Amino acid sequence: MDVNLLAVNEKEKNLSYTLQSWVTECKPFAKDGRCATYIPALMDSNPFDLGVCLLDSTGIKLTAGEWEKYFTIQSISKVINFILVCSHLGISTVLDRVDVEPTGDAFNSIIHLELHKPKKPFNPMINPGAITVSSMIPGNSSSEKLELLIQFVEKLIGKRPTINQEVFESEWETAYRNRALAYYLKEIGYLYSDVEIALEVYLKQCAIEMNTVDLALIGLILSLDGFNPITQKQIFDKKIARVTKALMLTCGMYNGSGKFAAFIGMPAKSGVSGGIMATVPPKSLMSKTPLNQGCGIGIYGPAIDDIGNSLAGVMLLKKISQEWELSIFSC
Amino acid sequence: MDVNLLAVNEKEKNLSYTLQSWVTECKPFAKDGRCATYIPALMDSNPFDLGVCLLDSTGIKLTAGEWEKYFTIQSISKVINFILVCSHLGISTVLDRVDVEPTGDAFNSIIHLELHKPKKPFNPMINPGAITVSSMIPGNSSSEKLELLIQFVEKLIGKRPTINQEVFESEWETAYRNRALAYYLKEIGYLYSDVEIALEVYLKQCAIEMNTVDLALIGLILSLDGFNPITQKQIFDKKIARVTKALMLTCGMYNGSGKFAAFIGMPAKSGVSGGIMATVPPKSLMSKTPLNQGCGIGIYGPAIDDIGNSLAGVMLLKKISQEWELSIFSC
Amino acid sequence: MDVNLLAVNEKEKNLSYTLQSWVTECKPFAKDGRCATYIPALMDSNPFDLGVCLLDSTGIKLTAGEWEKYFTIQSISKVINFILVCSHLGISTVLDRVDVEPTGDAFNSIIHLELHKPKKPFNPMINPGAITVSSMIPGNSSSEKLELLIQFVEKLIGKRPTINQEVFESEWETAYRNRALAYYLKEIGYLYSDVEIALEVYLKQCAIEMNTVDLALIGLILSLDGFNPITQKQIFDKKIARVTKALMLTCGMYNGSGKFAAFIGMPAKSGVSGGIMATVPPKSLMSKTPLNQGCGIGIYGPAIDDIGNSLAGVMLLKKISQEWELSIFSC
Amino acid sequence: MDVNLLAVNEKEKNLSYTLQSWVTECKPFAKDGRCATYIPALMDSNPFDLGVCLLDSTGIKLTAGEWEKYFTIQSISKVINFILVCSHLGISTVLDRVDVEPTGDAFNSIIHLELHKPKKPFNPMINPGAITVSSMIPGNSSSEKLELLIQFVEKLIGKRPTINQEVFESEWETAYRNRALAYYLKEIGYLYSDVEIALEVYLKQCAIEMNTVDLALIGLILSLDGFNPITQKQIFDKKIARVTKALMLTCGMYNGSGKFAAFIGMPAKSGVSGGIMATVPPKSLMSKTPLNQGCGIGIYGPAIDDIGNSLAGVMLLKKISQEWELSIFSC
Structure with missing residues (x-):
């Protein structure tokens, strides 16, 4: 082990101790x-x-x-599917369909969709925009879309992730507000797949x-x-x-x-x-x-x-x- | 002129040419x-x-x-009076009185003041929050408050700035919406001076x-x-x-x-x-x-x-x- | 024909002529x-x-x-199902679940549901409230609920009405906004049946x-x-x-x-x-x-x-x- | 006293007793x-x-x-100044300037003014519309406008009403929200006099x-x-x-x-x-x-x-x- 590496290791050890104390x-x-x-x-x-x-x-x-x-x-999956969809369709196409403006509203608010003109979802980090983005993942079925997402995650983290089926099913049953958002997006023309497909993809990506x-x-x-x-x-x-x-x-x-x-x-x-x-x-x-x-x-x-x-x-x-x-x- | 300085000057000259071409x-x-x-x-x-x-x-x-x-x-003055007031009252006191959350609304919107609980102005970069901040500048009169602001600007830019009286008067006459905002802030308890004092300070800082x-x-x-x-x-x-x-x-x-x-x-x-x-x-x-x-x-x-x-x-x-x-x- | 009846008929005839001219x-x-x-x-x-x-x-x-x-x-059906549900559950139970306040918003607005506390639908004459009311019609299935409604209509107009299946299906396919409203109502606790049952009843009553x-x-x-x-x-x-x-x-x-x-x-x-x-x-x-x-x-x-x-x-x-x-x- | 009058008096007496018991x-x-x-x-x-x-x-x-x-x-005065202004300017002129739609919002809400297009005040029974109506009372000063209103009240109730100066002054000092509304109305073009004149008339009519x-x-x-x-x-x-x-x-x-x-x-x-x-x-x-x-x-x-x-x-x-x-x- 050369001296420099030793120093690095020493630094890493010290930082690690500090981090542990902060966790406590x-x-x-x-x-x-x-x-x-x-x-x-x-x-x-x-x-x-x-x-x-x-x-x-x-x-x-x-x-x-x-x-x-x-x-x-x-919701951390919102970042991943945004990157995936931008990679496939290009940033400008994606931003025609979802804005990038912050809002002071809660993550699942439906108000901005109704108040603003155009009604474009405000940003892909809150539910309405994220569901729009999930609906844009290339693929003819929820499983095709998901497979693309899974493969992309694999490129990022070096292993194929699992989807927690129990969590998915638990959300699927009670996703009334997300269903409301998805149908509203369909109504205003900002959903690019069937409602149920978009929701399945969205809720499964959340369960990664x-x-x-x-x-x-x-x-x-x-x-x-x-x-x-x-x-x-x-x-x-x-x-x-x-x-x-x-x-x-x-x-x-x-x-x-x-x-x-x-x-x-x-x-x-x-x-x-x-x-x-x-x-x-x-x-x-x-x-x-x-x-x-x-x-x-x-x-x-x-x-x-x-x-x-x-x-x-x-x-x-x-x-x-x-x-x-x-x-x-x-x- | 030493070689290094020459290189700097050469770099500055090149960057300057580029910048001029972009302006064109x-x-x-x-x-x-x-x-x-x-x-x-x-x-x-x-x-x-x-x-x-x-x-x-x-x-x-x-x-x-x-x-x-x-x-x-x-509105660039909103940055300056925010820094000034934080310096005098401390960040936490200021943030008790004005939030730092972005909103998707226009700069002069009054909606968020009415909809959100607590009704605290959303952030000091849009008019309601900025008027609140101006009302917090220490001083017993608009001239005392302004003098403090002017002196602070002098520390920043190295010279005493002038206030464009014509622009100030022109805004003062027609500031109906800002007056509406200021009275609304007074009503909900987020104005810390007389309405007219806060407005005079705010509109004069805008005219720097x-x-x-x-x-x-x-x-x-x-x-x-x-x-x-x-x-x-x-x-x-x-x-x-x-x-x-x-x-x-x-x-x-x-x-x-x-x-x-x-x-x-x-x-x-x-x-x-x-x-x-x-x-x-x-x-x-x-x-x-x-x-x-x-x-x-x-x-x-x-x-x-x-x-x-x-x-x-x-x-x-x-x-x-x-x-x-x-x-x-x-x- | 006695004299009085003659006069009535004469009056009716005159009013009828007038009415026809107004239609023209x-x-x-x-x-x-x-x-x-x-x-x-x-x-x-x-x-x-x-x-x-x-x-x-x-x-x-x-x-x-x-x-x-x-x-x-x-939407005229909203009147009928409101009367029906009040007759079965009593006015006060119904008004615990849907308010009777007018709103200045469009018939299919979702905003008031999100803004107001409690989130109770504003009134049974606009879609959110009407879907809530449809979900309250007694019955374990959409057909049971509908049969009750049909029988009530029969008492009113003296004949069993038909449901226009083509109009129903046409609405059913494109009822994105109503589905959004219904899922939103489910989320906030103001839907008293399955979403799909409430929607089927609601859209079929509209097709009477x-x-x-x-x-x-x-x-x-x-x-x-x-x-x-x-x-x-x-x-x-x-x-x-x-x-x-x-x-x-x-x-x-x-x-x-x-x-x-x-x-x-x-x-x-x-x-x-x-x-x-x-x-x-x-x-x-x-x-x-x-x-x-x-x-x-x-x-x-x-x-x-x-x-x-x-x-x-x-x-x-x-x-x-x-x-x-x-x-x-x-x- | 003839028999009929006696009967009337008897009826009045009975109704009066009943009314007194309800008050209790x-x-x-x-x-x-x-x-x-x-x-x-x-x-x-x-x-x-x-x-x-x-x-x-x-x-x-x-x-x-x-x-x-x-x-x-x-606020009962809102009825009187609406009638007065309609009598002077005609219903259609008045309704060009203030709508007659109910809203589910509180009496002093400012939201509808900002959200709706056109921004016309919703109705003359809530503050924004009522202040607009007060600004339309004919007259070049607040006292001319008020005199017209007082004379109209006299025609209604048969005597010249007094204005409670203490109540007026008490409201005048603290009318922050009404000032906010009035300036907002001025901004959007729905105030037909100076802000201070409209407010003085409005608050004095409230103090009748x-x-x-x-x-x-x-x-x-x-x-x-x-x-x-x-x-x-x-x-x-x-x-x-x-x-x-x-x-x-x-x-x-x-x-x-x-x-x-x-x-x-x-x-x-x-x-x-x-x-x-x-x-x-x-x-x-x-x-x-x-x-x-x-x-x-x-x-x-x-x-x-x-x-x-x-x-x-x-x-x-x-x-x-x-x-x-x-x-x-x-x-």
Whole structure:
């Protein structure tokens, strides 16, 4: 082992200890949140789980807490299907069909669809836009569309993901509001498949299982503008990466996105299962950060707040961002 | 002149030529816009003016077009009074009184004030929140409040700015909607001075005159987290700088903020007089940008689009961001 | 024939002539309207048809134009299922589940459901409330519910009505917005059956066929507070009749209800097929009306305006109301 | 005294006893309400006052409780200035400037002004429309406009009313929301005088003092389509009377108008001081009412509910309407 590698390992070890102490510090915040109840299968999660994985482009891998646990990614899938559809149809076609403007409304609000002219869904990070995007995935059936998505996920995380059938079925039965949104989108001309096909694809993509390492890897690929440092391949276009990161920053944390941008400053996407996927572009030499070459972060903390974001997870990300100077707004 | 300085000068000259060519290229986009008509005094601007100044932290200064012309900064002043009030009262006190969430609505919409609970104004980059912030500037009279603001501007741009009395009076006479907003804010408990005092301060701050160099300097100070590289002084706290940049990115370009973040990716604030102030945090060594140590950009192009942003100005910023890789979302 | 009867017949004949002349006069107004296009099967109607039947409690029957043509009653069915459900469950149970407040929104708006607390549908004369009411009709299946409704209609009009299967199927295929509303109602707890059952009942009741005589008879029964002068039976409670008439007056003509009340002043309900059912309570002796003992009016004029009301039909009712002094607001 | 008159007196006496017993019965309902607090001067009213006066066109006058007390009429004045302005400018000019559609929103909501196209105020019974109407009263100053209104009130109630200066000043100081509405109306082009003039007229008309007899007399004149049975003069056009009664029925009781129409069924207008003015058109011979020749009712009960209507007053009107069969929807 050469000296330099030793130093790297020493740094990684120290950062890892620090991260573990923050996990311990942040776990108690979960007590003010609750596991999502509207998806029955999510109620059984342990609200005090808190796991994290951080991968940087130099090979550093930091983990702490329940980082290995698998969970359904829920709304984090919105990022993946947006990238997939942009890759197939081109950004401009996609943006003809879904806007990229933030809204101050809740993730499942239907109001903006009715009030605004044109009625185009506001952005692909909230349910109406995400269902529109799912309906655009190429394929003649839900299974064809899903297979394309699964294969794309495989390119990102290096393994074929599973779909949690129980969670899917549990959502499928009770997806009244998503059905309402989908039929409304069909009515106004912003659904590009049958309603039931779009919903099946959307709810199955939400039921894809990952752990924090998988999320961190996707975050790292976004950090590197679409380049997978493990397979050394450009997985998607850098322009798509930038639009996606902008969307995550402005709309990725539901109607808490503004405060998240102000105090944490990372493009991130959360899901109601308690997952968060965050991405940190490389920082300048002026930065005091110990991790200045770009990284991805995966979080799991199933107790969520009223808005739908992991309570302990957001606290942990805040700690990481502020202590390690990782906000994209810091110099 | 030593060799290194020569190289810098050579680089600056080349960048300057390029910038001038882009100004020429972007000017014609102004034909689809119009000078703001609701403020009578702005109607006399030349819609085909387009000026730009870029200052970077190494001392590079690039200018092109009508970069020396003075104009009233209008909504760009929202950034300045937000920083001022945060400096005096602390971020948390300010955010108790105005939220930092983006909204998809127009800059002068009153709807969110009525619909949302609590009725707190959504963010300080649109009129309701900005008027709330102006009412919080310390001082017992409009002149005391304004003097504090003027002195703060002086610390930023190194000279005492003038207020365009004609523009102020012209707005004061016709500010029906802003008066409606101010009285509504008073009603719901989010105005911290008399209505007329808050309005006078707000409309006078909008009538402060600057040129693109002044705006670029403010942008540069924001880029450096509150540090003024000319006076070598920390003008405001770095935490305030980050919150401000986050706000500019998520809400600074009215209801075009999402598209601006996606395709340009700079924290920026526009005004209806056609000014834009943008800030670019230092970039990593991985970046291909020729300007990786942080810069500020001032733009002037008075023909605005329906949303209220300078048409040619936005095109020019897009060119600068994409060609010089200045998006904060690029790696 | 005794003298008195002769006089009645003479009066009836004169009124009939007048009515026919008004039909001729009002027909041309149809040119500014269009047959509903969102239900494909309705597009084939003749936009210049205009028919009317007026029945009063003394036995007068006036008819003119295409009064015998059958058409689907569409939203007029909302009146019938409201009365039916109130008769079975009691007014107070029904009003716990659907409000009786007018709204200024279009018939198929979803906004009020999301904005207002509690989210109870605003009133049973617009789609959300009407679908809620259909879901409350007693019965374990759509056919049981429908059979109950059909039998109730039979009590009103004295014959078993047919359901236009082609119109039903045509609506069923394209009922995206109604499906959106129904799933939304299910989500917020205001649907009392399966979504598909409620929708099938709702769309089949809309496809019930009547002509203007049938509508006039229902109007007459409402005028007499639930008493059917032909069968000499009280069909439903007088309290239900009054609530229903109030609802028709405040909400029966979609977002044109206010103007209709002001200038015509009859409780009425329209449907997008161009039908209108109106009811006129008995008038005082002070009134100059020739028809002071209560009457019902059925109208058919398939060219509708933007709001969804028959253009020529509304003109004809205005003529009838103003010339014969039938507004409930006149003394 | 002839026999017939004796019978009338006997009837009046009996009705009077009954009415007094209902007042006693309804008084306790006031305990769930509160005197309006947003107008400081109204807080001193006795919440358990309940007074009523009923005048019919045959000369019957029934009174009970605190029927003689004077109070400011507040929103009831909206009826009077609407009639006045229609008389001067014609109904069609007025309705070009203010719609007559009910809305489900609160009396002081600003939302509909922003959402709807055209932005015309929804109806003259809620604040935005009423302020528009006040701005249309002929006259070059607030005192000229007010004088015209006062003279019109004199024609209605037979005496020059006083304006409660203390209540006016108390409202004037705190009228932030009404100022917001007025400036908003000015902005969108629906205010026809200076903002301050319109507000002064509006708030002074709200401060006009009457007692229940005055209100009952106005109600009686409306019942008789504009004819004053005391002076034997037609005070305003019968068409204006009908439009006004329709507006009262659909919008007169704020966002409780629908329930009021359903269960009470009288055109009525309430004010936050606890007054209600109701009007009952003459009833048919079929009616079982003891008062079938048209009447007006004035109520005073200062404890109001959340919507702004007198709690005990509404209960009393419900009793009167249901027991004496006075709903315009009953046959």
